[in-house]
Structure formats: structure tokens, C-alpha cells
Amino acid sequence: MRNEQKQEVIRASGIAKSFGTTEALKEISFGVNEGEIFGFIGPDGAGKTTLFRILTTLLLPGKGSMTVLGRDVVREFRKLRGEIGYMPGRFSLYMDLTVGENLRFYASVFGTTIEENYDLIRDIYTHIEPFTNRLAGRLSGGMKQKLALSCALIHRPRLLVLDEPTTGVDAVSRTEFWEMLRQLREHRITVLVSTPYMDEAMRCDRVALLQEGRILAIDTPENIRQGYSRRLYSVRSAEKFRLITALRKFPETRTAWPFGEDVHVTFREEGRASGLENFLREVGITDARITEIRAGIEDCFLELMGGAHAGP
Amino acid sequence: MKRFAGFVRKEFIHIFRDPLTMIILFVIPALMTLLFGFVITTELKDVRVAFLDLSRDEMTQKIADKISSSGFFMRAGDLENYGEIDGALRSQRVKVVIIFGEHFGRNLLSEGRATLHIVTDGSEPNVATQATSFISAIAADVNRELAGTAVTANLLVQPEVRMVYNPALKSQYMFVPGLITMIMILICALMTSITLTREKEFGTMEALLVSPLKPIQIIMGKVIPYFFLSLIDAVLIILLSRLVFGLEVKGSLFLLWLEVMLYILMSLSLGILISSVAKTMQQAIFITLVGGMLPTVLLSGFIFPVESMPGAYRWVSAVLPPRYFIVILKNIMIKGTGFLHVWKETLILFLFAVFFVVMSIRSFKVRLE
Numbered sequence: 001m002r003n004e005q006k007q008e009v010i011r012a013s014g015i016a017k018s019f020g021t022t023e024a025l026k027e028i029s030f031g032v033n034e035g036e037i038f039g040f041i042g043p044d045g046a047g048k049t050t051l052f053r054i055l056t057t058l059l060l061p062g063k064g065s066m067t068v069l070g071r072d073v074v075r076e077f078r079k080l081r082g083e084i085g086y087m088p089g090r091f092s093l094y095m096d097l098t099v100g101e102n103l104r105f106y107a108s109v110f111g112t113t114i115e116e117n118y119d120l121i122r123d124i125y126t127h128i129e130p131f132t133n134r135l136a137g138r139l140s141g142g143m144k145q146k147l148a149l150s151c152a153l154i155h156r157p158r159l160l161v162l163d164e165p166t167t168g169v170d171a172v173s174r175t176e177f178w179e180m181l182r183q184l185r186e187h188r189i190t191v192l193v194s195t196p197y198m199d200e201a202m203r204c205d206r207v208a209l210l211q212e213g214r215i216l217a218i219d220t221p222e223n224i225r226q227g228y229s230r231r232l233y234s235v236r237s238a239e240k241f242r243l244i245t246a247l248r249k250f251p252e253t254r255t256a257w258p259f260g261e262d263v264h265v266t267f268r269e270e271g272r273a274s275g276l277e278n279f280l281r282e283v284g285i286t287d288a289r290i291t292e293i294r295a296g297i298e299d300c301f302l303e304l305m306g307g308a309h310a311g312p
Numbered sequence: 313m314k315r316f317a318g319f320v321r322k323e324f325i326h327i328f329r330d331p332l333t334m335i336i337l338f339v340i341p342a343l344m345t346l347l348f349g350f351v352i353t354t355e356l357k358d359v360r361v362a363f364l365d366l367s368r369d370e371m372t373q374k375i376a377d378k379i380s381s382s383g384f385f386m387r388a389g390d391l392e393n394y395g396e397i398d399g400a401l402r403s404q405r406v407k408v409v410i411i412f413g414e415h416f417g418r419n420l421l422s423e424g425r426a427t428l429h430i431v432t433d434g435s436e437p438n439v440a441t442q443a444t445s446f447i448s449a450i451a452a453d454v455n456r457e458l459a460g461t462a463v464t465a466n467l468l469v470q471p472e473v474r475m476v477y478n479p480a481l482k483s484q485y486m487f488v489p490g491l492i493t494m495i496m497i498l499i500c501a502l503m504t505s506i507t508l509t510r511e512k513e514f515g516t517m518e519a520l521l522v523s524p525l526k527p528i529q530i531i532m533g534k535v536i537p538y539f540f541l542s543l544i545d546a547v548l549i550i551l552l553s554r555l556v557f558g559l560e561v562k563g564s565l566f567l568l569w570l571e572v573m574l575y576i577l578m579s580l581s582l583g584i585l586i587s588s589v590a591k592t593m594q595q596a597i598f599i600t601l602v603g604g605m606l607p608t609v610l611l612s613g614f615i616f617p618v619e620s621m622p623g624a625y626r627w628v629s630a631v632l633p634p635r636y637f638i639v640i641l642k643n644i645m646i647k648g649t650g651f652l653h654v655w656k657e658t659l660i661l662f663l664f665a666v667f668f669v670v671m672s673i674r675s676f677k678v679r680l681e
Contacts, residue, residue: 056522057521057679058518059680082522082524086518090515092515092516094516101322106519106523109318109520110523111524152519
């Protein structure tokens with residue numbers, strides 16, 4: 001299936017959108033191919049939701065044009081609606097309706113029945129089926145997410161648009177969720193997903209890194225990592241805070257960003273890591289472990305953002 | 313159609329599952345009817361009545377006795393001339409003065425009609441109206457008796473009522489048309505505007521918009537459940553006022569329901585129009601209460617008669633649909649008049665309804681802001 005000729009499902013050119021004086025999107029262009037999982041990765045306020053709303057005909061673009069499933073999002077919005085499966089950032093479930101009622105409602109609105117498309121949602125819905133008669137408002141975040149996904153899929157859309165589906169959901173549910181999205185590829189459904197979590201980028205076929213309304217890069221996650229040109233080191237110490245301060249004082253340091261337990265460091269000139277160990281010992285950090293590592297998506301993101309300054 | 317049915321079903325679930333909605337829909341109207349009824353209705357007993365009998369004949373004596381012995385009135389004395397009326401009413405003892413003109417009995421026999429004047433103390437409107445209607449009833453009784461004697465088949469004692477101090481007197485039942493008017497606008501406009509803004513606020517509108525549902529289907533899906541529930545409410549109020557307060561609808565029930573439906577439709581579309589302006593439920597509530605309820609209560613003639621309003625208020629009142637509905641209801645329910653007497657008000661309501669329906673469909677936003 002992946003070898004068939006790729007067909008574009010979405011083509012956006014020069015899409016811009018402003019709210020008052022705030023430019024949410026600054027003339028971005030991209031294309032999404034049929035059957036792929038395409039991720040928009042970016043922090044809050046990067047413009048992900050605005051972009052998705054233009055894409056789902058909920059907002060008019062200020063500039064530029066976009067076709068989704070071969071239809072213009074402005075002129076043919078009426079036809080396009082109903083062909084997309086959309087899961088807004090706030091899940092759009094009715095909290096006073098039960099799990100079953102929610103699903104049945106969305107099925108009826110799209111002119112179908114649960115039974116007709118049950119095969120499509122089976123793998124997802126079985127997780128929440130024991131709670132069919134529970135009010136949606138009483139579900140956990142992970143279960144709400146699965147129900148919302150089932151509701152967005154119930155009319156067998158060709159394109160599934162998910163706005164931050166994993167925000168506010170526990171780690172286990174997040175992993176499960178990505179597994180479900182993978183399985184959807186068997187049904188040739190194109191998935192467009194946005195997330196602020198950099199680690200989720202690796203689960204997409206292709207990603208676009210979005211920052212302040214601009215696309216920094218579009219490629220497969222692997223290619224983006226390959227594109228990282230510098231040597232990157234991870235430094236770890238029990239005294240993390242002092243370590244960051246010390247690293248930023250070290251004259252050869254170019255960037256030093258905290259990454260969980262570690263600090264990721266780049267140097268002005270390659271291969272200067274050796275001097276660092278002595279420097280750290282001088283300021284009293286004796287347990288520092290320095291290892292060269294491969295850049296992750298977040299490293300790439302920070303680099304593309306213009307990481308020439310030492311960090312926050 | 314299946315889509316639409318699914319949408320309506322969902323709306324009914326929302327309504328029946330929310331205790332607050334159920335209270336607003338059914339408990340508050342019933343409570344308001346009873347409250348208004350009991351506060352305003354007073355028992356009529358031993359109302360002091362004075363007579364000014366200028367003809368002093370057999371017929372006037374008979375009618376005066378009949379009134380005095382009815383149990384509702386107590387003869388407080390006889391007046392000598394018109395000049396004493398004001399003093400008698402001001403003395404607080406007398407609430408009603410009944411005047412028989414000169415040659416009452418002779419007029420009745422020769423011309424077939426004679427006029428009985430009733431002057432009441434309008435500062436106690438409820439007593440005054442009740443007394444008036446009781447005396448009118450007694451006069452009607454006399455008419456019937458006279459007809460029965462077959463002396464002359466069409467003798468007529470005509471009560472002619474004049475109320476002093478409060479010429480635009482409101483009856484104790486006037487609250488029922490006003491209450492229906494108010495509750496209909498409360499439920500229709502408030503509830504529909506809330507239910508639509510709720511979808512916006514909870515983010516479910518996003519999903520609804522990206523569905524094949526047309527705006528008209530979304531709007532009608534919201535309107536239909538409330539249309540039926542409002543009708544049930546109207547039945548509830550009219551039934552309660554009938555059973556508890558004995559108010560009977562004098563005019564055509566069929567016409568009454570047609571008018572009620574028209575008014576409900578008008579209020580519902582007003583609610584949708586409000587929801588297209590309001591972004592949150594709070595805004596919707598505020599606009600409906602301040603922009604809809606308050607003027608309805610104050611300016612539509614529910615509490616203060618339109619006739620006694622200063623010019624400017626009367627102009628404001630003219631653009632409030634409830635004002636016309638109150639007139640229609642009063643005519644049908646209390647006066648018992650037919651469509652010919654209310655066609656103008658009905659036409660105005662109809663035009664309002666058309667205007668709001670068109671506006672609400674046109675202003676429905678097919679996209680997010």
C-alpha cells in the first residue's frame with residue numbers, strides 16, 4: 001500500500017491568519033499524502049489549533065488557499081464538512097450523555113449507525129465498551145479520548161484531524177492511543193495530528209515543526225534528526241541546577257538546555273568537551289558524566305528555533 | 313431526516329437529565345401561578361356598599377335588597393346626592409357606591425333598559441373588580457328574572473361601571489395572561505439561547521459544525537423540544553388557574569392555542585437570535601433577562617397598564633412583542649372575544665416571528681469567530 005503512487009490529501013499554500021494584531025499563522029505551505037500520519041509539533045501558541053480550524057472549514061484563512069480531499073476549504077466548505085473526522089482539543093463530547101448515547105448521536109448526525117462501521121472502531125471502542133452506560137463526564141481522561149476518537153471515526157472519514165488528542169492524558173493511554181492510530185492506516189485513513197509533546201513526533205510518518213505561526217521544518221522524524229549538524233553531548237549530575245549554571249558559564253558552551261534528568265550541551269567549536277570536565281571539577285561538580293548522544297526531535301526543534309543563544 | 317431525529321433525541325436527553333432545566337420548565341411556572349394567584353386573590357365578603365337611589369321605586373328597592381342580601385356586600389347607608397359619593401369613598405368605610413338614576417323603574421318598563429352605575433374605590437383594585445363583576449352578575453340575574461315574568465321579554469338592567477382613582481383597573485385574573493406571557497418568553501428565549509451557547513462554550517459546536525447538519529437543522533433541533541415543552545407549560549398554567557382559582561377561558565380554546573403557538577415560535581426564534589450574539593451562557597442569560605424579561609414585566613402591561621405609561625415608555629412598549637400577546641390573551645381568556653378583535657395584534661406578532669426566524673437563520677454562524 002505504501003508503494004502506491006502517493007496522492008495529496010491536503011495542499012496548503014501561503015496560509016496566513018491574524019487575530020487583531022496577533023499573527024497566528026504566517027504564510028505557511030505544506031502537503032499531506034494519503035494514508036500517512038502527519039504530525040504538527042509545536043508548543044502552545046504555535047498556531048496548531050488555528051491551522052486545524054482553517055483545515056476543517058471552521059475558520060476562514062486570512063490569506064492563501066487550501067484544498068482538503070480535493071475541495072477548497074472556503075468555497076466548498078459545505079461538501080467538505082461530513083467528509084472529515086474532527087476531534088477538537090476539548091474532545092467535544094456531551095458530558096451529560098452516556099458513552100453509548102454520545103457514539104449513537106454522532107453516528108446519527110453523520111447519517112450512519114454504530115453497527116455499520118463498528119469494524120473500524122472496534123479496537124478502540126472495546127476499551128470503553130464496559131462503560132457504555134456511564135456518563136461521558138465521569139470517564140477518565142484516557143477513556144474520554146478513546147470515546148472522542150470513536151465518535152470522530154464513526155462515519156468512516158477519509159481524513160482524521162486530531163487537535164492535541166493526547167494533552168491531559170496519562171502516559172499509558174498515550175501509548176495505547178498511538179497504537180490505535182497506527183492501526184487506522186490499514187483502513188487507508190489519513191491522520192493529521194497536533195501535539196506539544198516532542199517525543200510523540202517519532203510516532204508520525206512525517207512531521208512539521210511549528211513555531212510562532214511558521215513551519216521550521218517538514219520531513220520524516222528520522223530525516224529531521226539526521227539534519228542536526230552539530231555534535232551533541234548529554235551531561236548528568238546529581239546537582240542539576242548548579243550544573244546548568246556552571247555549563248552556561250563555561251566559555252565554550254554554545255547552548256545548554258535541561259532535558260529531564262540531563263542537560264544537553266553544544267559547544268562553539270567541535271570537540272571542546274574535554275576541557276569541560278576540568279572546568280566542572282574546578283567549580284565543585286565532581287560527579288558529572290559527559291556522553292555524546294544523537295539529537296532527538298526536541299534538540300532539532302530548539303536548534304531550528306534559533307538556539308544560538310545559551311537558553312532561558 | 314434520520315440525522316435530524318438523532319439531534320432532537322439528544323436535546324430531549326439534555327433536558328430530561330438536567331434537574332435545573334426540569335425545575336425551570338415545570339416547577340417554576342406552577343409555583344409562580346400559585347404564588348401570584350394567592351397573593352392577588354382576596355376573598356370577597358361584606359364589602360361595604362352605599363346606594364344613591366334617585367328614583368326610589370319598587371325596582372330599585374328590589375335590586376338593592378338583592379345586592380345587600382347576597383352575602384358579599386353590606387349596606388353601609390344611603391346617599392342623598394352625587395356630592396356625597398366622594399366623601400363616602402374617602403371615608404374608607406365604603407368601597408362601592410351604586411347609583412340608580414332618576415325614573416329607573418319607569419325607564420325599564422317603558423324603554424326596556426335602565427342604567428345602574430357602579431362607582432368603586434380603585435385604590436383597592438382587586439376588591440373593586442371583584443365587586444364590580446359580582447354586581448354585574450346580580451344585575452344579570454335580575455334581567456333573567458324580569459325576562460321570566462314575561463311582562464316584557466327584553467327588559468334590560470345595564471350596569472355601567474366607572475372606577476375612580478385607578479381607571480385602568482386590573483382584574484385579579486389579569487396576572488394569568490401576564491404570567492403566561494412572561495413564562496413563555498423565559499422558557500423559550502432563555503432556554504434556547506442557553507442551550508445553543510452551551511454547545512459553543514463546551515466546544516461541542518465545533519464538532520456539530522464539521523458535520524453534515526445544516527444550520528436550519530441545528531436550529532430546529534433546538535427549537536422543537538422546547539416548543540412542545542412550552543406548550544405543556546401553557547396547559548399547566550391555564551389548568552392550574554382553572555382548578556385553583558376558577559378562571560375559565562371565555563373565548564375559543566382553539567384560537568387560544570393557535571395564538572400561544574405563534575407566540576412560542578416568536579420567543580424561540582428570539583432566543584436563537586440572542587444565542588448568535590452571546591458567546592457564553594452567562595451572556596445569554598444576561599441578555600435574555602435584562603433585554604427580554606425585564607421590559608416584558610415592566611413595560612408590556614403585565615404590571616403597569618400601557619395606557620397609563622408616559623409617552624416614551626409607550627413607544628418602547630410598542631416594540632415589545634409580549635405587549636401584544638398580553639392583549640390577545642386578555643381578549644380571548646377574559647373577555648371572550650374572537651379573532652376579529654385580536655387580528656391586528658396577531659398580525660404584529662406574526663411579523664415579529666417572521667422577522668426573528670429570518671434573522672436567526674441568517675445570523676447563525678457557520679464558522680467559529
